[in-house]
Structures are given as C-alpha cells and as structure tokens.
Amino acid sequence: MNERGEPGAGRMNAGRAGPELAIEATGLAKSYRDVRVLSGVDLRVPRGTVFALLGPNGAGKTTTVRILATLVQADAGQARVAGFDVRRDRSRVRRRISLTGQFAALDDVQTGTENLRMMGRLSGLSRAAARRRAAGLIEQFGLTGAAGRRVATYSGGTRRRLDIAASLVGRPSVIFLDEPSTGLDPQSRLAMWRVIEGLAASGVTVFLTTQYLEEADRLADRIAVLDAGRIVAEGTAAELKRTIAARRLDVTGASRAAFEELIRHFGDRAVHVDDGNLTLGVPTEGDAAGIRALLDAADPDRDLVADFAVHGATLDDVFLTLTGHAGHVKESTHA
Amino acid sequence: MPDALIMAGRSLRLSARSPEALLTALLLPVMLMVVFVYLFGGAVRIGTSYVDYVVPGVLLLCAVTGASTTAVTVCQDMAGGIIDRFRSLDVPGTAVLAGHVTASLLRNFVSTLLVTAVAFGLGFRPRASAAAFAAALGVLLLFVAAASWFAAAFGLLVRAPEAANSAMFFLMFFTYASSAFVPVRTMPSWLRGFAGHQPATPVTETIRGLLLGHSAPLPLGAALAWCAGIAVVSAAAAAVLFRRRTA
Numbered sequence: 340m341n342e343r344g345e346p347g348a349g350r351m352n353a354g355r356a357g358p359e360l361a362i363e364a365t366g367l368a369k370s371y372r373d374v375r376v377l378s379g380v381d382l383r384v385p386r387g388t389v390f391a392l393l394g395p396n397g398a399g400k401t402t403t404v405r406i407l408a409t410l411v412q413a414d415a416g417q418a419r420v421a422g423f424d425v426r427r428d429r430s431r432v433r434r435r436i437s438l439t440g441q442f443a444a445l446d447d448v449q450t451g452t453e454n455l456r457m458m459g460r461l462s463g464l465s466r467a468a469a470r471r472r473a474a475g476l477i478e479q480f481g482l483t484g485a486a487g488r489r490v491a492t493y494s495g496g497t498r499r500r501l502d503i504a505a506s507l508v509g510r511p512s513v514i515f516l517d518e519p520s521t522g523l524d525p526q527s528r529l530a531m532w533r534v535i536e537g538l539a540a541s542g543v544t545v546f547l548t549t550q551y552l553e554e555a556d557r558l559a560d561r562i563a564v565l566d567a568g569r570i571v572a573e574g575t576a577a578e579l580k581r582t583i584a585a586r587r588l589d590v591t592g593a594s595r596a597a598f599e600e601l602i603r604h605f606g607d608r609a610v611h612v613d614d615g616n617l618t619l620g621v622p623t624e625g626d627a628a629g630i631r632a633l634l635d636a637a638d639p640d641r642d643l644v645a646d647f648a649v650h651g652a653t654l655d656d657v658f659l660t661l662t663g664h665a666g667h668v669k670e671s672t673h674a
Numbered sequence: 675m676p677d678a679l680i681m682a683g684r685s686l687r688l689s690a691r692s693p694e695a696l697l698t699a700l701l702l703p704v705m706l707m708v709v710f711v712y713l714f715g716g717a718v719r720i721g722t723s724y725v726d727y728v729v730p731g732v733l734l735l736c737a738v739t740g741a742s743t744t745a746v747t748v749c750q751d752m753a754g755g756i757i758d759r760f761r762s763l764d765v766p767g768t769a770v771l772a773g774h775v776t777a778s779l780l781r782n783f784v785s786t787l788l789v790t791a792v793a794f795g796l797g798f799r800p801r802a803s804a805a806a807f808a809a810a811l812g813v814l815l816l817f818v819a820a821a822s823w824f825a826a827a828f829g830l831l832v833r834a835p836e837a838a839n840s841a842m843f844f845l846m847f848f849t850y851a852s853s854a855f856v857p858v859r860t861m862p863s864w865l866r867g868f869a870g871h872q873p874a875t876p877v878t879e880t881i882r883g884l885l886l887g888h889s890a891p892l893p894l895g896a897a898l899a900w901c902a903g904i905a906v907v908s909a910a911a912a913a914v915l916f917r918r919r920t921a
Contacts, residue, residue, distance in 0.1 A: 408762055410920070433764040444759030446684065448691040460680045461763045489691075509763065 361386040361544035366416035376402045377568040389545040391559035399568040400548035404517045408438040437506035438515040447491040462509030476504040496527025516547040571661045586625030590647045592617040597643040604637045610659045677765045681773020699781045703736040703789045711796045729793045730881040731854030740782040741821035742842035748829030749838035767916035771826050778822040801887040810884040817877050820901040823908035830915035848874045873900035
C-alpha cells in the first residue's frame with residue numbers, strides 16, 4: 340500500500356508521471372538543530388484530489404506543508420508542486436498555491452473586505468478586479484454579514500473561513516490547509532468541512548493536515564499517515580480502514596481472572612489495554628453481527644465480559660496498529 | 675503598483691486604527707513641545723530664545739519616538755501568521771519592511787507639521803527661506819528613514835512587541851545626549867566627546883542652522899552621511915534578519 344520510490348530515482352523528472360501529479364515529493368528530510376523532524380518523506384498527490392496528511396502533534400505535518408509551500412527549505416529531497424520545483428522555481432510555485440496555516444493570516448484591525456482586497460492587490464489584481472474578487476469570495480463563503488467588520492470581532496469559525504477565502508484570492512490550483520479545523524467548535528468544524536468539500540468540487544487540489552481520522556476519512560481521497568517524520572501508511576480511507584478498522588470494541592472483564600482470559604483470547608489483536616479498568620479494545624467494522632460474533636467467540640459462556648462499548652477508532656488505535664507504539668495524541672481531542 | 679506601496683497603505687491603515695500609534699504620532703509630539711518650552715525652557719539660558727533653539731531637538735525626538743513604532747509593528751507582523759501569507763503571495767520581505775518604513779515616514783511627516791504649528795503658537799520664529807525649510811524637512815525625513823530602518827531591524831531581532839518598544843529608549847538616548855536640547859559645551863567633558871560625534875548632533879545642528887538661517891557652515895555632509903549610512907546598514911541587516919527569521 341505504501342508505495343515508496345527510491346529517493347531521486349528519476350521519476351522526479353516530469354514528463355512521464357509529472358503532468359497528472361499536483362504534488363510529488365521524494366525523500367524530504369529536515370532537521371532543526373539536533374532534532375530530526377522529517378526523515379525521508381515521499382508523497383504523490385494526483386491533480387484535483389483531496390489528500391490528507393494524518394498524524395499527531397510533532398509528527399512533522401506542518402514542516403512538510405511549509406516545505407511544499409516553499410516557506411521552508413528541506414535539507415534533502417526534492418519536491419515539485421503544480422509542476423514546478425519548490426526550490427528552483429519558488430516564485431512560479433507560489434503563484435499557483437495558497438497556504439492557510441494554524442494561525443489566521445489576517446490583519447485584525449482591517450475589515451474582512453479590506454483584508455481580501457489587500458490580498459487581491461498583492462496577487463497582482465487591479466484595484467477594480469481586487470474589489471470584484473473580494474465581493475465574490477465574501478458571497479461564496481457566506482461572509483456578507485461579517486465583511487464590513489474588523490476581523491478582531493470575528494468568531495473562530497468565521498475567521499478561519501475568511502482566512503481560507505483570503506488564500507483563494509489569487510485562484511491557486513493547489514491549496515494547502517494546515518489543520519483547518521483544529522480549535523473549532525463542532526458546528527464550525529462542519530461548516531469548514533463543507534467549505535473544503537466545495538473547494539474539492541471546484542477542481543483544485545487540496546492538501547490538508549489533520550490529527551483526526553474522522554476528518555481525513557470524510558474529506559480525503561487518499562490519506563498518508565505521518566509518524567515521527569516518516570510516512571508509515573498511505574492509501575484510500577477504505578484501504579487504511581481495512582488495516583486499522585473503523586471502530587473499536589472495548590470489553591470490560593467481569594473480574595481480573597476474566598480480564599486475563601480475555602487478553603489471552605484476543606492476544607495481539609488487542610490495540611488497547613487498560614489494566615486498571617480491566618478493559619481491552621479490538622478493531623471491528625462496527626456492525627452488529629460482527630460485534631456479536633466477537634463477543635460470542637471471546638465469551639462463549641457469557642460470564643467473562645461485564646460490559647462493552649463500541650466507538651470510532653482513534654488516531655491512537657491507528658498508530659498502535661501501524662507502528663506498534665502509541666502516537667501520543669490526546670484521546671478524542673475533538674472540540 | 676509595487677508591493678511596497680500596497681504594504682505602506684496597509685501599515686498606514688493599521689496605524690490609523692492603533693490608538694498607541696496615533697498617540698505616539700499626534701499627541702506625544704505636542705506634549706513634548708510644550709514640556710520642553712515651558713518646563714525646561716525657563717531653566718535653560720543659552721543666549722537666544724529657547725523655543726527657537728529647541729524646535730529642531732523636539733522634531734528629532736518626535737522622529738525617533740515615531741520611528742520606533744516601526745519596531746513594534748514589524749515585531750507584531752513577525753509574531754502573527756500574516757508574514758507566511760505575504761510570503762506565499764510571493765511578496766518579498768523587503769517590500770513588507772519598506773511598507774512599514776514608508777508608513778513611518780508619512781506618520782512622521784504629519785507629526786512634524788503638527789509640532790511645527792504648535793511651535794509657532796509658542797513663539798517659534800524661524801528665519802528661513804522656503805528652500806531652507808524644504809531642506810530642513812528633507813534632512814529630518816532622511817533621519818526618520820534611518821531611524822525607521824534601524825527600528826525595523828530591531829523589531830526583527832526581538833521576539834515580543836513589548837521588547838520591540840524599547841527601541842524607542844535606545845534611540846531617545848541618542849537624541850538626549852546630543853545638542854538637541856542643550857549645547858554640547860554645557861555637558862560634562864566625558865560626555866562631550868560622545869555627544870559631539872554621534873549622528874543626532876550633526877542632524878540637529880543642520881536642521882537648526884537651516885531653520886534659523888545660521889551663516890556658519892553647517893555639518894550637512896556629516897548629517898547626510900550618518901543618515902544614509904545608518905539607513906543602508908540597517909536595511910541590509912533587516913533583510914538578513916528577515917530571511918533568518920523566516921527560514
């Protein structure tokens with residue numbers, strides 16, 4: 340599933356696979372002082388698709404995005420974005436991409452409209468064209484009510500929407516979104532997802548990073564899992580889920596002896612063991628028949644399992660399955 | 675339109691909406707003028723009218739306080755996410771910085787007009803031709819440009835806007851320890867050497883000479899050389915610091 344090319348093995352020379360790929364990176368490495376942040380990241384993102392880079396805090400997601408968006412230079416490796424080398428053709432890449440980071444790139448004391456017009460002028464639009472473009476984006480992003488107010492008065496969700504709108508002023512063909520829904524309340528998160536789905540429908544390439552499996556699952560055509568600076572898995576959501584399962588069945592032993600018998604039964608299928616609460620978790624598709632079968636097989640006499648729960652697999656489960664170690668993400672940090 | 679001008683327009687709008695920047699640009703200069711003429715003016719005996727003597731000094735002091743706002747605005751930009759947006763729009767770092775410096779020049783131009791108007795109200799009577807006035811303004815604005823580039827570099831060097839504010843005290847020290855407010859000859863001998871040979875003194879003397887129509891030769895060359903030198907070195911340092919901060 341994780342198709343890894345030899346670093347620098349010729350396919351970077353566009354021509355063969357180049358034209359269809361919006362992003363192509365091989366062997367990206369980056370260290371800050373003694374800390375190795377990325378060690379050999381390979382990525383291939385076809386044009387017009389949504390790609391999610393999934394990983395916990397500190398995995399190197401932001402560094403990867405900043406390298407691809409030409410803001411940081413990699414120590415090693417190569418990357419082409421929108422058909423151009425991020426190092427040699429930085430300006431050409433910049434004219435074709437946009438980046439929305441975790442911190443709003445807006446002036447708080449300017450209004451929404453003023454911010455958009457300024458970005459339009461900086462992307463080379465005439466005054467009149469910038470005005471039209473700002474008006475169009477305000478309408479498209481449902482910002483009509485807020486556009487005349489200063490950004491300082493905006494809610495987190497509105498600010499993020501304006502931030503993405505501002506990144507689109509120059510009509511980029513590749514859009515980078517670094518943790519677009521982090522810190523948003525559930526309602527704003529849904530609104531953000533609809534915005535991203537709208538972007539995808541318009542035909543641009545979207546590259547987003549996220550800590551949430553659920554988000555990658557809903558939005559992305561393909562997902563790469565980044566752990567400690569390496570891609571540990573890559574594929575469609577369905578492919579990934581086949582290895583990690585979408586849900587987790589947690590069973591709680593009726594006693595310590597029962598708990599230990601359950602551990603023996605599930606063996607290394609258990610992706611979660613909570614000794615204190617006598618609970619262990621195993622991956623499952625989440626359907627009733629599957630869960631019944633799991634329970635029956637583990638507890639044929641119906642006296643070992645005192646309680647059970649089914650919930651969505653967390654990124655921790657993904658990491659445990661893929662890497663054999665916990666990803667150090669907070670369990671369900673969904674706001 | 676070049677990016678630097680768009681950036682200057684942005685910086686001006688930000689200043690116009692920042693109470694701090696407005697106070698520094700408009701209220702502080704007027705207060706300084708009044709304080710120096712009425713509070714200190716009575717105690718200073720220099721043989722001529724003190725208001726005539728001190729106007730160039732107050733103009734200089736306003737210039738450094740106004741210019742040091744640049745350190746704060748640059749520092750604030752670097753602390754937020756907007757620099758990344760500008761960079762991904764392929765706006766060069768020098769354009770962002772030049773925008774702040776240009777806005778600083780315009781803010782200071784307004785402050786200068788205001789201070790001069792107040793000075794007239796307090797009895798300032800220059801004996802300068804229109805050309806000498808224009809020349810004095812030119813020298814002052816060149817000084818503002820130098821101080822603003824210095825402040826921009828300072829704002830890139832420190833991480834917190836509060837720390838960036840201390841650029842003001844650094845620059846103010848140069849104005850105080852010069853002939854801006856009292857003649858250098860009245861200073862203790864250990865300070866005289868410094869005061870006589872640092873940039874604020876030739877700049878003050880040149881502006882004072884132009885405004886009051888002094889016939890003695892003015893240290894115009896030294897003033898221009900200092901300002902141009904500081905501006906060039908600071909701008910180069912700011913460009914390097916910007917690249918380092920965003921690497």
